[in-house]
Amino acid sequence: MSEEMNHPRGCRCCGTMALHRRLLDEDPGYARRRARIEEHAFRAMRGTMAQRPGCTRIPVVVHVVYKTDAQNISREQIDSQIEILNQDFRKTNADISSVPAPFAPLAADARLLFVLATTDPDGNATDGITRTQTEVSGFSGDDKVKADATGGKDGWPSDEYLNIWVCPLSGGLLGYAQFPGGPAATDGVVVTYTAFGNMGTAQAPFNLGRTATHEIGHWLNLFHIWGDDGTGCSGSDFVDDTPNQGGANVGKPSFPKVSCDNGPNGDMFMNYMDYVDDDTMVMFTEGQVARMQACLDGPRSAIGETVSCTPVLPKFPPKDSPKELTKEIVKELAKDPIKDPAKETGKELPKDRPKEVIKDFPKEGPKDGGKELLKDGIKEPPKELSKEKPKELPKDLAKDPGVDPGKIKPLDPPKQVYEAPGKALLEGGKQAFENPQPGGWGSVPVQPAMPVQLGTPLQPFVLATGQPPAGASLKPPTSDGADNGQALLAEYAQMLAYYAQLHQMGMLDQQGMMAWQQAWEAYLQLGGQ
Structure with missing residues (x-):
């Protein structure tokens, strides 16, 4: 087994902050854009700005960059990752029940849906997947996988698609993302092919698709839950309902894991933005959702479309x-x-x-x-x-x-539609999707539309x-x-x-x-x- 397929057991190894710091050093405009984004996020999370209604459906393009046949992952493996994202970001993942009781009321539905793109930038039909063979044995966090000229694949317009590159990453790196405000040509998420989806080449303990969930959290402006200050207690992820903690947690901690005087409940190590194993991270908080929604209302307002937050159905057909x-x-x-x-x-x-x-x-x-x-x-x-x-x-x-x-x-299908599992887009209409309850969107699930006209x-x-x-x-x-x-x-x-x-x-x-x-x-x- 090649070295690049062996993940260090105790490390999730996310390269997002390294990329963030490199952009801060190299691009003065990035620092200014980040300052404006954070100011927008602060105002949005303090309730001075209205969140977009309903759910946001985001078209995804997966760029598979491979050297060996084993690295050219299957469509089924890609589909498994999309399904995992939809469960994790809608709080319908089965393991959400493992959240300890003190943190359970904080777990939140991010109101995000992901779907493989059906139209490419030229208007042609697509399955939302590109495949590129390369001579590169292992990419790093330097963004070379994101360009044809450096052995990777050029991204699609980042204001229309979420670009996900799946490739061999070297040095135990599982993945990394670019925060909003970075260069458009390199905007997106990178995940190693052994940590993508939950089948095929996915390898334990990072074999449940949570690397992509974690990195998309960064793409939507979430920081690591400990605040990226090493093992100190002075960092912040700018989210009020995530306890301060002394550095990253790895593996499978036991509850409560106390640090930084955050007892009795301790660290929220089961959060997607920590470094624990895939089977241990299971939730976003209300505060993190507010921050992601602020990102969608601000720097990423051009991407995706607003659709009804229809109840998520069980996997079809029922047993x-x-x-x-x-x-x-x-x-x-x-x-x-x-x-x-x-x-x-x-x-x-x-x-x-x-x-x-x-x-x-x-x-x-x-x-x-x-x-x-x-x-x-x-x-x-x-x-x-x-x-x-x-x-x-x-x-x-x-x-x-x-x-x-x-x-x-x-x-x-109109611009706002409901997509039933396994079925093409169906007509819904504005009235079918509006929430009749007091409080409007988000307070009570909107009932699904009739499946035929x-x-x-x-x-x-x-x-x-x-x-x-x-x-x-x-x-x-x-x-x-x-x-x-x-x-x-x-x-x-x-x-x-x-x-x-x-x-x-x-x-x-x-x-x-x-x-x-x-x-x-x-x-x-x-x-x-």
């Missing part, structure tokens, strides 16, 4: 998903959206698709609460998809839910507010004709028929399936049979 969902719906999600389901679905649709789709639903609900509709085509959704029953009922349903499912067409203003369950329509009764039907929820039952019956039809056409993703299950359970609560 307990019914076979029909696993075989048929996953097949559909893997494909690009079709332009006209009625004409182009073809052989890929589920085999049990009816020969004729339901073209017209009655404009007025039946007096029997929808039982006839139920007999004519509404199916109970798979029971194992969602075991939780809705706590409350939806508020508004459409007055005219009639729709021709054969005319449903996915729309071209509806032909009428029918409001699906997933966008409901959790309250029944005004004046509607929640009592089961009675024989005296009193206001007993018949109209609401009829509307639910029509909505259930609609969900069933979409399922037969192979057009429900996981969210749609969950919404179908919730609507069914709400229907039963209202007295439906």
Whole structure:
């Protein structure tokens, strides 16, 4: 095994501060830009500036620079790293539960999403990956990997893409990043190929993709948690909720690890900006998130796009998903959206698709609460998809839910869209993404948009507010004709028929399936049979 593949066991070896100090020495303009960036960050973190709403989705280009075939990492390994970044920066990583109780309330969702770029700087389609063979055995922190002329690869415009170079790094160096304010040509993150993702060439103890998480933290203006003053207690990372600590922690410390009179809880060594092993760093704090968001509002305001902070779904498909969902719906999600389901679905649709789709639903609900509709085509959704029953009922349903499912067409994605796991971009629209709760963005997760474009203003369950329509009764039907929820039952019956039809056409993703299950359970609560 070559020397460059052996990481020193006790050292994460990040080269970010060395690069920072070199730029301070070489470029007077860098120092001035950094001063302005820090002044902006200070004002933003003191609450004098509004943070951007929602989440920021950042396009990523991964430049694989390799000398040997082993260093030319696979697409699967790259995908694993992107998935890790999305979990770590959205606080959905499974090991977040390991945060000690005193620090758990400080753990925060950074509201960042990462996706491989789909368009290159020339407007051509791309998979977001470049591959360059080099004669260089091992790069260092001198930025030579970032230029064609020095055996590396030129970066893409740094105001449009997050450039990540994956290459062999020498001297035990795991990675490094350039703080905002540096030269545009070298802006981005570098990670050694043995610490990227969680498969393939990734090697323990840095084999869970946390090197990239750490370095992107630097790229978003985070300092090391101990303040980069060696082992003293006078440094600062300019974040109030990270305890002062006496130097970097390595390996797997035990809680509490006390230094710099920071007892009883001690160092926050499980923070992504310390030097511990990958399986030990698991969190960002609220203060660090505020600093990253200030960076996105200031020096990195040109990159990425604001999207809805939709709830992050579990990895699809769930282990307990019914076979029909696993075989048929996953097949559909893997494909690009079709332009006209009625004409182009073809052989890929589920085999049990009816020969004729339901073209017209009655404009007025039946007096029997929808039982006839139920007999004519509404199916109970798979029971194992969602075991939780809705706590409350939806508020508004459409007055005219009639729709021709054969005319449903996915729309071209707008600037603000929701991207379901494994599926192409879908139409959301501003109203679908706005948070109706007091306090606006960030206080309550915004509900996801319906996975298909509806032909009428029918409001699906997933966008409901959790309250029944005004004046509607929640009592089961009675024989005296009193206001007993018949109209609401009829509307639910029509909505259930609609969900069933979409399922037969192979057009429900996981969210749609969950919404179908919730609507069914709400229907039963209202007295439906």
